Amino acid sequence: MTVGLKAHYFWFPIGTGDFLHSFFSTISYNLEPNGWGTKYPVLLKSLYHEQLDKAQIPALQEELNNARELLMDIPPNKVIWDIEDLSKRPPWGDDISPEITSLGNYFVSSDSKQVFDIFLKAIETALQYDLDLRIHSM
Template sequence: MAVGFYVDPCFYLIGSGDFLNSFFSTIYIKLEDSFWGSKYPLIMNELYNGRLEKDNVLQAQKELQQVKEALAKLPPTEVVWDFEDLSLSPPWGNDISEEITNMAEYFVTSDGKNLIDVLEKALKTAIELEDGLSIDVL
């Protein structure tokens, strides 16, 4: 099953739930030093738990920019596939495109878009529509 970000009536496709979990896992382990929500509470608590309320979208947008900048400083070998089992690795292993040079570029949706760019677009839509954002299954 595919998951994505939903801002009524728009759905932004991400891909598998495991793939999206890897995005959050990498933030948790590599950027928050294994203290969930310590640096990015809206993204890691509200959004991860399924729903980012409309009153928090602007601040979440700022958090995402910080996440993007921090991930851009990490090589793609720093990916964390699952924070609950650090021995796991992506199904494709280290076989990634040469165009991916850092972790901000690593997460590419099932339809070929940068996941961070997709989340930025979903957040902008939420602001325009004065709505929250959720993670939903397609």
């Protein structure tokens, strides 16, 4: 089952639920020393758990840009597959493309798109059409 972002009838596929959870887990574990959603509440509390109201989308964009910038300085071996079970590892292990140089560019969809770029495209679309945004499974 593919998980992605949905803004009304616009669909932005990302990957499996585990893969998307790893994206969120990596951000929280590496950038939020005080726990899940303490630095990025719109991303990790509002969007992760429910539909994000269109009024919160600019704050989401700011949080994502900040997280991406900070993750660019963290090596890819610091990826977290599941914040609830730190012993879990990505199914591909350490076998990653040499193009992946940091956690800022670690997450790539099955169709070779950066997950941060997918998020930002979904945000851009939601802003353009004045839509709410949510995580959705297809």
